[in-house]
Amino acid sequence: MSEKNSNEKRKVVVVQGRDIYEYRAFYQKARRAKYISHLDLYRAVQRTFQRADIPVWFTEGFNPHIYLTFPMPIFLGCEGVEEAFDFRTTADLEPEELMEKLNAAFPEGIRVTRIAAPVHKATEIVRADYTLRLSSEGLSGAELLEKWEAFVSLPAIEAEKRTKKGPKTVDLKPLLYAQSAEADGDCLVLALTTACGPSENLSPVLLADTFAARYGFEPDYRLIRRERMRLESGETFN
């Protein structure tokens, strides 16, 4: 594979002597679509390409399939506003045209907001910003806020994390890079920046579940949204 003639609209890669065009689509995942898993989303996007009649590039292996990669997959239940997937086409197409075709074919809740040549590598992502809204029956927002403030001032936040080698106890606190909180009616609204990347990762839901378990209440999540993914420099992933 070699690169040539790339511009800000798309990257050109050569596969077996043929020019292939690589794009990064930024999309929003909201409303009912937030309840689908990454695998479901992957399949939904593949089918969208089939319906949209885009000359999408298929992998050339034993079992050809649409080439599609997601830099940092979003988890089930989480809305996204600046999420990304990469795809390739066999024709040099305008991003606007691709976006129009994809959006006409996407199901409710998934919308592409822009398409451009990939700038960063997925491996450069190290953190992400999240917004969480949660409530619990019988507790006011102010009471939740008070508990939260006590929670984040603990010297360590121990939690059981599932890993490939079985469950292990980890300290979540070093993976929580920044936080702010406020009460809103019966809800607690959190703005969190946590580790997000191939090596270190902290799901904000694990953090909030650990919070709820520590104070013995059952959380009802009203909103979980990833706002953006960032690099080490703080720059937004592009």
Added chain:
Amino acid sequence: MNVKEKLEPLLLKVQKPARYIGGELHEVVKDRQEVDFRIALCFPDTYEIGMSHLGLKILYDIINRDPHCWAERVYAPWVDFEELMRKKGLPLYGLESLDSLDEFQVIGFSLQYELSYTNVLNMLDLAGLDPRAAYRKEDDPVIIAGGPCASNPEPLAGFIDLFQIGEGEEVMMEMIALYRKMKAEGTYTKKDFLREAARIPGIYVPSLYAITYHEDGTVASVTPKDGAPARVTKRIIQDMSAVRYPETFIVPYMETVHDRAVLEVMRGCIRGCRFCQAGFIYRPLRAKNPDVLCRQAKLLCDSTGYDELSLSSLSTSDHPQVEEMLNRIIDYTDEKKIGLSLPSLRVDNFSESLMEKVSRIHKSGLTFAPEAGNQRMRDVINKNVDESEIMRTCRIAFEGGYTNVKLYFMSSLPTETDEDVRDIGRLAQRIVDLFFSLEKRPRKMVNVSVSVAVFVPKPDTPFQWVGQDTFDVIRRKQAALVDSIRSRKISVSWHDVHTSVLEGVIARGDRRLGDAIYRAWKKGCVFDSWSECFHFDAWMEAIHEAGLTPEFYASRTRDLDEILPWDHIDVGVSKAFLKHEWEKAQRAETTRNCREQCAGCGAVKLLARKDGVCVE
């Protein structure tokens, strides 16, 4: 009531929340103010299974085409979500609107298998309704049901207000038209509606039939009242090429059981396998022409983006223009890189050219259904396949590169001995031997997997009078089969004995059995077809508490003159024909397929054209 607010926080606490939220591509959402008739199309099993069912997709499309009507989907919540729904007071709701079921005029259930019946009761209860029709209120929705199990509606007669017998496309819209007309005229009461509906051909209103019983528990009489017909004849679509077929499917996010475009190529089957209820109740054969099929295939695949197309029928290789149909569809699917799957192939007409067409797409495994291990048994069940055909097919498959062959069999068939069961193992061994005798065999190792179902006698088949094997006999036969298998290249799997016996009880149940179903549900039985949820002991208790025995329904051989609980439901084939077939079965005599020679089953009377033949 709209449940959205209450629902959302619950979804993150259950497995697979995508089951419960709707919002998939191509779902139909309408303005509540612009429709006057709302119907919930319920499938009494999980989303993944219900979303795979073609019949409800067809009805959803046909009903939603009418601007006055809105049909929505409802599936049975899995036990984790049901528990939360009950705890938080969340009623069952439609996936499109997220409105609770009390906003609907009609709630309909698709009855595909007997072990889903407790889910029907449970879903009615989750909707805030009494499952028992007699206890429901005037303002409650009308509860209807259809599907193959409605050919013996009696076990559910106490729960369902109205059954649609046969194919639903036309009778559904006729029923809806009557409902809307009576509402518009102000003449609607539930009782009057049901009485009027019973005059529509194909509609059975069980409350209009009084059943009496002999002392031994058999039916003494069935008496219709209020002008209901003495027999309800099933509906069929006369011209399959002309009837509307969905141009698109709802495309689920999560993986469902049949997550692909499904094209129905024909209805009915020419074969007459004597165990097969579908083979009798869907008669006569009606195929779609290749032009229509090509158009429908393209519409479906283009609009859904599915990369797999399945050609569905009871026996796809029996389509009258199978080669032309396949050639034309493959031209399209190849170009679009769409995989083609052909379920229901027969061993006797699986040609090399057909094999080549299928194998161009993907080469995983082949599945065939010899059904029995020797010729006498195959003749008893009228499978009309001989061993040389099975061997020829396996040879074509092996030489074509396949190494996994899956074979479906049944045991506990009528007249079957332990030796007959051992012949299943011997046949599997001969297939393994065949593999090693071939010079052109693939280098991978052969695997013959043998899947054995326990035969369940079904209504409207020549075996409807037959007593099912008892537990002890079924177990003894299973042991005999396991004993007959010597090779590690053969793997055997069984259907669960307990579920097969319960299926045997319900399939030929009468109206009295409804009490047992109600009691079983009260004891917590739901999702009976899921082994992790199945409570056989609770079911047996329920049956006994209802004053009944499982033996009366499952293992009792009926007298040929007995009034059967489903005799007043006419699926087209005559009782005289079924009796004649049963007698031939006992002599191991076969009957030729409909295309070779008409056997005079009687289903021709359902056709509007009166030239006396069903098959071209």
